[in-house]
Amino acid sequence: MKKERNIFMKKPSASSKSPEEIEYRYYHWGPFLFKTQITPKECQLILSEGKKSRKKSNDYRDNLAGHLKEEYQLKNTAKTIGVLKKYLTAYASGWTQWRGYGTMKPNFTLHSLWINYMKANEFNPPHFHNMDLSFVLYAQVPDEIIKENKNFKGTMSGPGGICWVYGEGGRQYIRVVQLMPKTGNLFIFPASLMHWVFPFKSNVERISLSGNILLDQDSRKDFI
Numbered sequence: 001m002k003k004e005r006n007i008f009m010k011k012p013s014a015s016s017k018s019p020e021e022i023e024y025r026y027y028h029w030g031p032f033l034f035k036t037q038i039t040p041k042e043c044q045l046i047l048s049e050g051k052k053s054r055k056k057s058n059d060y061r062d063n064l065a066g067h068l069k070e071e072y073q074l075k076n077t078a079k080t081i082g083v084l085k086k087y088l089t090a091y092a093s094g095w096t097q098w099r100g101y102g103t104m105k106p107n108f109t110l111h112s113l114w115i116n117y118m119k120a121n122e123f124n125p126p127h128f129h130n131m132d133l134s135f136v137l138y139a140q141v142p143d144e145i146i147k148e149n150k151n152f153k154g155t156m157s158g159p160g161g162i163c164w165v166y167g168e169g170g171r172q173y174i175r176v177v178q179l180m181p182k183t184g185n186l187f188i189f190p191a192s193l194m195h196w197v198f199p200f201k202s203n204v205e206r207i208s209l210s211g212n213i214l215l216d217q218d219s220r221k222d223f224i
Contacts, residue, residue, distance in 0.1 A: 034188040046139040050115040065127035070117035113211040124197035131212035144202035159200035
């Protein structure tokens with residue numbers, strides 16, 4: 001049974017001698033979408049490792065849904081894992097607190113890792129990944145894209161935005177999270193969570209790192 005959380009809300013009343021208290025409970029619902037910020041030094045390390053892999057022999061597009069011309073597998077992963085490890089550990093801790101019961105132990109295996117060089121008019125259609133967890137780390141987001149997004153007129157996330165959607169609920173439900181990423185943003189989420197990325201028009205290049213994570217058997221028993 002999912003743990004219930006008790007919250008008390010005091011309703012002020014000038015005519016009442018004693019404050020009214022309304023007791024209610026709320027339930028955590030949907031996936032745990034985690035956002036954090038890596039350091040500029042870590043961004044530079046990711047960019048450096050990506051540059052080493054930016055060659056035709058590492059073309060990874062056959063494994064991906066993106067409409068991008070440059071997506072490369074990172075094969076030498078030791079330094080990148082060194083960056084990611086503490087953030088994945090933080091995800092496990094955050095998930096445990098958010099869930100309210102059960103424990104996710106920070107025992108992970110990196111299943112796949114690739115870097116994306118996204119240019120004008122390229123995009124990622126709605127898709128999900130395999131394994132248990134996925135992540136996207138924005139190592140370089142040019143100001144031109146941020147400005148383009150800010151000037152966008154519309155109800156959905158604008159150019160360069162990323163969107164996650166869960167379930168088929170009505171308008172009264174929170175079922176969509178849409179954000180405009182900035183340099184250093186790292187998002188970790190269940191691999192089965194549907195998401196997509198909108199195209200931009202600016203003549204620049206955005207660089208992001210993505211990967212899939214497998215939890216070991218002891219870590220995933222409460223996750224599934």
